[in-house]
Amino acid sequence: MATAPHHRAGRLTTLAYLFLLLSQNIAALLLLPLVLASAILTLFWIGLPFVILTGTLLRTLADSQRRTLSHLLPKGPIPSAYRPIPPGGLTRRGTTIITDPGTWKDLLWLIAGTANITLIAIPGALIGHALYQLLFALGLAGNALYNTYAPTTLTDQLILLAPSALLLTLGLLLLPPALDIYLRFNRLLLAPSEKARLTARVAHLATSRANTIDTQASEIRRIERDLHDGAQARLVALGMHLGMAEQIVEQDPHTARTMLTEARETTRHALTELRDLVRGIHPPVLVERGLHGAVHALALTHHLPITVTIDLDGRPADPVESAAYFAIAELLTNTAKHAHATQAWIHINHGRNHLVITVTDNGTGGADPAPGSGLAGIRRRLDAFDGTMNITSPPGGPTIVTLEIPCALSSPKTLPSSATD
Numbered sequence: 001m002a003t004a005p006h007h008r009a010g011r012l013t014t015l016a017y018l019f020l021l022l023s024q025n026i027a028a029l030l031l032l033p034l035v036l037a038s039a040i041l042t043l044f045w046i047g048l049p050f051v052i053l054t055g056t057l058l059r060t061l062a063d064s065q066r067r068t069l070s071h072l073l074p075k076g077p078i079p080s081a082y083r084p085i086p087p088g089g090l091t092r093r094g095t096t097i098i099t100d101p102g103t104w105k106d107l108l109w110l111i112a113g114t115a116n117i118t119l120i121a122i123p124g125a126l127i128g129h130a131l132y133q134l135l136f137a138l139g140l141a142g143n144a145l146y147n148t149y150a151p152t153t154l155t156d157q158l159i160l161l162a163p164s165a166l167l168l169t170l171g172l173l174l175l176p177p178a179l180d181i182y183l184r185f186n187r188l189l190l191a192p193s194e195k196a197r198l199t200a201r202v203a204h205l206a207t208s209r210a211n212t213i214d215t216q217a218s219e220i221r222r223i224e225r226d227l228h229d230g231a232q233a234r235l236v237a238l239g240m241h242l243g244m245a246e247q248i249v250e251q252d253p254h255t256a257r258t259m260l261t262e263a264r265e266t267t268r269h270a271l272t273e274l275r276d277l278v279r280g281i282h283p284p285v286l287v288e289r290g291l292h293g294a295v296h297a298l299a300l301t302h303h304l305p306i307t308v309t310i311d312l313d314g315r316p317a318d319p320v321e322s323a324a325y326f327a328i329a330e331l332l333t334n335t336a337k338h339a340h341a342t343q344a345w346i347h348i349n350h351g352r353n354h355l356v357i358t359v360t361d362n363g364t365g366g367a368d369p370a371p372g373s374g375l376a377g378i379r380r381r382l383d384a385f386d387g388t389m390n391i392t393s394p395p396g397g398p399t400i401v402t403l404e405i406p407c408a409l410s411s412p413k414t415l416p417s418s419a420t421d
Contacts, residue, residue, distance in 0.1 A: 022120050024065050028113040048094040055097035062106045066190055073183055081192030109189040123178050126171030133164035234270040238263050286325055290315045294325050304344050311349040314409030327378045331359045331401055334374050339363025357403040365397035
């Protein structure tokens with residue numbers, strides 16, 4: 001039988017999470033009056049802005065509780081399944097929050113804050129009192145216990161050691177069962193129902209589908225523009241040169257020969273532009289050598305020293321390979337433009353039916369996936385495959401970007417496992 005993570009982490013780590021859970025529940029109790037006030041004010045419409053504000057705060061606080069619980073639950077993280085708040089008017093946004101089943105589950109968790117605090121405060125209070133009494137018995141916490149009891153002799157102080165040790169043992173013994181009850185109860189409150197999870201899943205897929213369609217339309221317009229301004233213009237000029245050369249080839253062979261030379265040069269430029277355009281759509285090296293060879297080739301052409309480590313037993317599907325390749329290329333471009341890094345690392349592996357890519361640099365950090373940025377574009381690209389992107393980029397660095405794309409691999413192939421470029 002699997003052991004709960006909080007048992008493996010040790011009692012001190014569990015105690016730290018206990019105080020974190022306690023602080024989150026205290027914040028929930030402080031938020032409860034604001035939520036009730038905003039609910040009453042909605043009867044006069046003026047409460048809609050407060051509903052949006054308190055609803056957003058409630059979601060943030062509940063998600064914080066879910067993340068903390070994820071470190072302790074043996075079943076893994078608790079997902080959130082909120083309906084996305086539309087960028088519309090107050091009525092539309094407020095109605096979305098009020099009618100969201102996830103909001104009502106969060107309200108139940110909010111109301112249960114007193115019970116939660118009581119449950120996790122009992123072992124915490126016992127441990128806290130035992131430590132204070134122990135320090136007092138050793139003469140490190142004042143002259144009177146809670147300003148009420150003042151022992152007169154050293155023996156009186158030492159007598160307090162026995163109950164303090166007993167209370168400390170009792171608190172540590174009560175801590176795991178109290179935490180288990182708390183975890184089960186709050187998972188029941190905060191975990192979304194299957195219907196809510198499916199609804200959120202459908203909403204996410206609809207949003208990612210719309211983003212994918214927009215991205216594809218933008219890409220098609222870019223290709224059309226590049227063809228019109230580049231290769232098409234050169235092919236039109238080529239036709240004009242050949243037509244004029246055909247007309248004067250007998251009267252002025254020297255000029256016709258010059259025009260044919262220009263036509264040949266125009267053909268060369270048109271072919272180069274077409275190759276560049278095709279390379280931007282799907283690089284030939286990706287087709288020929290797969291993600292392994294394409295990423296190594298990309299690292300070799302980069303001006304930064306890049307360490308590439310790849311552990312794949314096969315090849316993902318072509319669309320996944322393409323999305324992964326261009327995501328890595330965009331991340332390396334951001335590293336060169338904004339991070340001021342001197343070294344970068346790329347690690348790619350596959351596990352649990354997910355392609356996992358980690359791109360790290362030792363730059364200045366502060367990467368922000370703001371709308372319209374290259375990072376936001378990567379996130380939209382991955383959404384088409386139900387992929388995710390996680391960014392850790394504190395000021396001063398390092399920046400660590402982890403991409404996960406659900407996919408299966410083709411038949412195993414013999415590929416080198418790592419290389420340093």
